[in-house]
Amino acid sequence: MRKDTPACGLINVMGTYDALLVVSFGGPEKPDDVMPFLENVVRGRGVPRERLLEVEAHYQRFGGSSPINQQCRDLIAAVEPTIDLPVYWGNRNWHPYLEDTLRQMAADGVRKAAAFVTSAYSSYSACRQYLEDISLARTAVEGAPEVVKLRHYFDHPGFVAAMVDHTREALDRLPAEHRDAARLVFTAHSIPISMARTAGPSGGAYEAQLRQAASLITAELGGEREWDLVWQSRSGPPHIPWLEPDVCDHLAEIDAPAVVLVPVGFVSDHMEVVYDLDVEAAEVAGRLGLPLARAATAGTHPRFVSMVGELLAEPEPIMCAATCCPAPPRRHG
Numbered sequence: 221m222r223k224d225t226p227a228c229g230l231i232n233v234m235g236t237y238d239a240l241l242v243v244s245f246g247g248p249e250k251p252d253d254v255m256p257f258l259e260n261v262v263r264g265r266g267v268p269r270e271r272l273l274e275v276e277a278h279y280q281r282f283g284g285s286s287p288i289n290q291q292c293r294d295l296i297a298a299v300e301p302t303i304d305l306p307v308y309w310g311n312r313n314w315h316p317y318l319e320d321t322l323r324q325m326a327a328d329g330v331r332k333a334a335a336f337v338t339s340a341y342s343s344y345s346a347c348r349q350y351l352e353d354i355s356l357a358r359t360a361v362e363g364a365p366e367v368v369k370l371r372h373y374f375d376h377p378g379f380v381a382a383m384v385d386h387t388r389e390a391l392d393r394l395p396a397e398h399r400d401a402a403r404l405v406f407t408a409h410s411i412p413i414s415m416a417r418t419a420g421p422s423g424g425a426y427e428a429q430l431r432q433a434a435s436l437i438t439a440e441l442g443g444e445r446e447w448d449l450v451w452q453s454r455s456g457p458p459h460i461p462w463l464e465p466d467v468c469d470h471l472a473e474i475d476a477p478a479v480v481l482v483p484v485g486f487v488s489d490h491m492e493v494v495y496d497l498d499v500e501a502a503e504v505a506g507r508l509g510l511p512l513a514r515a516a517t518a519g520t521h522p523r524f525v526s527m528v529g530e531l532l533a534e535p536e537p538i539m540c541a542a543t544c545c546p547a548p549p550r551r552h553g
């Protein structure tokens with residue numbers, strides 16, 4: 221229903237939704253919030269204390285504030301004028317929490333919302349966990365609206381176009397003599413190998429979708445360009461195998477005069493991008509004397525913004541099977 225029609229008004233003939241719910245990861249915005257946020261993220265997941273303290277230092281280096289919430293606000297401000305629905309925002313790990321947002325939506329009379337999740341791919345962490353969070357939040361809220369998660373958009377022309385533009389801009393920042401031979405190094409959040417194996421309806425979907433996105437972006441750039449897909453931001457206990465190689469190890473091995481890092485696995489320049497790539501990987505490249513430019517994520521690129529409206533206009537996606545992207549075994553403590 222349109223913003224200006226009353227909640228009890230006419231049936232919306234065009235669309236099926238009466239609100240858009242942007243669902244994101246969440247992040248702290250002041251120093252005291254960093255540890256409580258991190259504890260929310262890793263609850264029951266067996267991430268060692270040392271790793272948590274290390275990551276805490278990344279956040280404190282940026283004044284205890286993650287850029288991710290502001291990036292959500294910016295995306296919402298860009299999307300709002302392009303669609304006919306009220307827009308809400310709820311996070312998995314920090315304020316505004318999904319549960320509080322759903323409570324507000326219920327109070328506002330929202331009956332059925334489309335969820336746009338700031339993650340384009342399959343896998344437990346990138347998809348199923350958001351579905352679980354939405355579902356848990358709904359059970360806690362009386363009269364909570366129905367929430368339909370929009371489809372994965374890793375191969376949507378809007379996402380691809382944004383990444384192509386940003387990759388081109390990064391290439392242009394390299395010394396001119398290296399541009400043609402520069403290698404594209406696509407990065408995504410590493411996940412446990414067991415999670416990668418069971419991602420999607422028949423397994424392997426996280427990596428397959430990332431490769432698909434990378435090859436679409438490379439093809440649209442034109443020319444004959446070599447590319448790799450590597451991983452970043454490994455977490456978890458050290459004895460559990462995660463996807464490799466790590467971006468920093470890969471940079472040391474690479475046989476190219478220059479590199480463009482393309483964080484295809486993320487949709488905004490949040491902490492995993494501005495620390496793990498712009499600080500850590502940049503430092504490795506500096507030591508190696510390897511010219512490196514990092515492409516911006518989709519962010520508020522106009523084609524990425526218009527994609528959201530296009531997804532809303534598609535037929536309602538069919539909910540994935542309960543066996544898709546199963547949860548890893550939970551640890552307690």
Ligand SMILES: CC1=C(CCC(=O)O)c2cc3nc(cc4[nH]c(cc5[nH]c(cc1n2)c(C)c5CCC(=O)O)c(CCC(=O)O)c4C)C(CCC(=O)O)=C3C
Nearest residue numbers: 245247261265275286287288339345346409455490491492
């Ligand atoms: C697939 C994936 C995405 C992409 C999909 C998506 O975007 O959702 C993603 C995004 C993000 N990950 C983020 C932050 C963190 N992830 C952690 C830990 C973990 N990530 C995992 C996976 C992913 N993570 C996994 C399997 C773990 C291990 C614990 C567990 O099994 O859950 C930890 C704990 C400390 C540590 O890193 O060890 C932090 C702080 C932020 C926020 C950045 C900011 O604040 O700006 C964002 C967007």
Ligand SMILES: [Fe+2]
Nearest residue numbers: 409453455492
């Ligand atoms: Fe993460």
